Amino acid sequence: MKATATARWLLRKETVLRRVRGVRLVTVLAVGGLSLAVAAGCGKPPAKNASGGSGGGQYKACMVTDTGGIDDHSFNASAWQGMQDAKAADSSVVVQNTQSSSEQDYEPNLTKFVQAKCDLIVGVGGLMADAVTKVAKANPKQQFAIIDANVALSNVYSMQFNTAQPAFQAGYLAAGMSKTGKVATYGGLKIPPVTIYEDGFAEGVAYYNQQKHKSVKLLGWDEKSQKGVFANSFTDQNKGQSITKTFLSQGADIVLPVAGGTAQGTASTTAASNGKQSTIFVDFDGCVSASTYCKTFLTSVTKGIAGSVKDAVVAGQKGKPLTGSYIGDLKNKGVGLAPYHDWDSKVPGALKTEVTQIGADIESGKITVKSTAQPK
């Protein structure tokens, strides 16, 4: 009897110990996973960037990203590119960035850079406008800049882009190129920096119909009611693919996705059509940033964030005051239409001329783009 009791006790002890070990292993997994996730979110180690303050002739430019992160293939990446270009152009510029994983991070991140004595703090994205306003008011001697929003303070330089203008051209081009008489667009989220493209695109299609007495239909966005299709994600490629397949089955053959990484799903879908369908990329020239799918990009509506950020940083370094607001448009080449690349031979010459002419007409004010999302 006693022997079995001992054996049972040993067995129970063994079971308890095993549970303890198990919990320990699980903790290791959880902590490992979380710290890797955080490490991934924190971007590159700032080893070579963080050194030095504002002294020693250095100009320290610091950037706070939006929640999309530094590798979003979109405006955060462009802005960071601009910072690095500025550094390449002028060796006294040092750059560094911090990433926001939620909207609650904006203010602490901006404040952190104020304390780190950055010469210029760049906030990326319209969603950061409130945070920048608050921190800039509290620190009137600190220089700030913001992208995609207008903050009317003397120590904030606002950079905005009227992408409705080139999107208008793209809409006209798409309407002219569509074989099925239907084109489509969808967004990542219903926010002005997204809908501005869709508005411009819609107006371009309407302008084509009016000029040529055609009735090309636009799926996915209605400018009047401001309603349309949204992926509710700037990352989910499969969602992008599913939306695109819907459009294609409804008869569209050219799609304009305004949805960051989600747009890759559109590109991969139209790329499988052997040239029957195509995608118009936004923000970057698609043939450069998503070169795998170059053959399916009819063109891209580009937004020169990188260039204007670089100009701002270089101007700041030279001691020029950064204030007021900059609006990138067709006239100052802050926005534009990318080359046709692989489609160059397929777009009729007459259509190309018309698209260029429309650009000139928008610059001269002969055509007015009506989108209410345009920066003023």
Added chain:
Amino acid sequence: MVGPGQVMVSDVVAESVAVHGFWTRSRKSGLVYLIVGLFAAVVFGLATKAGETATFTLSTKPGGAGLDLPARAFAIGFGLVCALTGAALLAGYFRRHFGATTAVAIVSFVLSFLCWQVAGNDLPLVGLAQQTLFLAVPLILGSLAGVLGERSGVINVAIEGQLLTGAFCGALFGSIAASAWVGLVAAAIGGGLIGAILAVLAIRYLVDQVVLGVVLNVFAMGVTGYLYDRFMQPNTQAYNNPPTFPAIHIPLLADIPVIGPVLFQNTIITYLAIVLVVVVSLALTKTRWGLRTRAVGEHPTAADTLGIRVRLVRYRNVIMGGLIAGIGGAALTVGSVGQFGKDMSNGRGFIALAALIFGRWSPTGALLGALLFGFADALQSNLSSLNSVVPSQFLTMLPYIATILAVAGLVGKVRAPAADGKPYVKS
């Protein structure tokens, strides 16, 4: 002899009559269908303009052959059908065919809604069905993984992590080897690896299985996210550019109108998913392995006494489940868009878990559940492109609302395998 299952069923019936009296489950549901049906007939009917037609295109070509229905009449008609089935249930008819009646009520409600939404427009039915299946594939494979684990008594909340790891390995190794097949195998192994960790910690180290599943999801997110940022992102061409599987047209069958394009023009992963559902379904009921799995999941001590090696069966099933969920992950990368994106599984693993419960832990049920959620998802993108009057935020909620309704309302009383989630310790 009376089996344990039979005893239980009669107990439940006796209990429900004793406790609920007149308001049995089917009467309550009947009342709900009656109200909802009348609501549909009145609201959807009135909202539809008289004289508009709703076109349901059957051809793969946009604007091709289809059904033109007078929208208003059909919106009201289908609403009334839903209300009538509700009334019949309330009156005490069809109690024996509760499932079928429920299906009729729900389908007619959905059709009434569609007639209203599509009025004056056209809805490509074939496209909708194609997308339903396409979106359902990861869910089918994910919930099948759940079936394998849970029928043998191990809860698998880590399906999300397995899908993600599968998607990641598929993209990475598919790119390195420049072969979608290598990607598929790697994806299965990746998912299997998470399955193996789950198995060891749950079976050998007796860790709480729900907590463990959540931790594994965090782990998978962290590892894939980190590797993506550090290696894939800077070298997209080399590490994140896998070839994808082409759609295989099955000769003859693929040319059948309507059915052909939906069922017989898919990628190998879709066919594999359907074959796996059939195989697992047959194997669970007809083979020795299946009997043992079920025995271990229901009453491990009894199974042990009969000489079945409980823990071995569980290890095998959980790891096999991981392999299958990994293939589901491959469906997201080498089976569709190719490139991997951070956290690209986007909660599909949890929807798969819901499909599993909705399908009452059976492979065919899981298939139906997955198709239901796929349909809700496909419908959402179709409707939002028709400029629906329903705000897009609500349309986006569709799959999740369907999940909640399905799991909380429709399944009614479900019974998980008796030993589900309980580690087996010999005493």
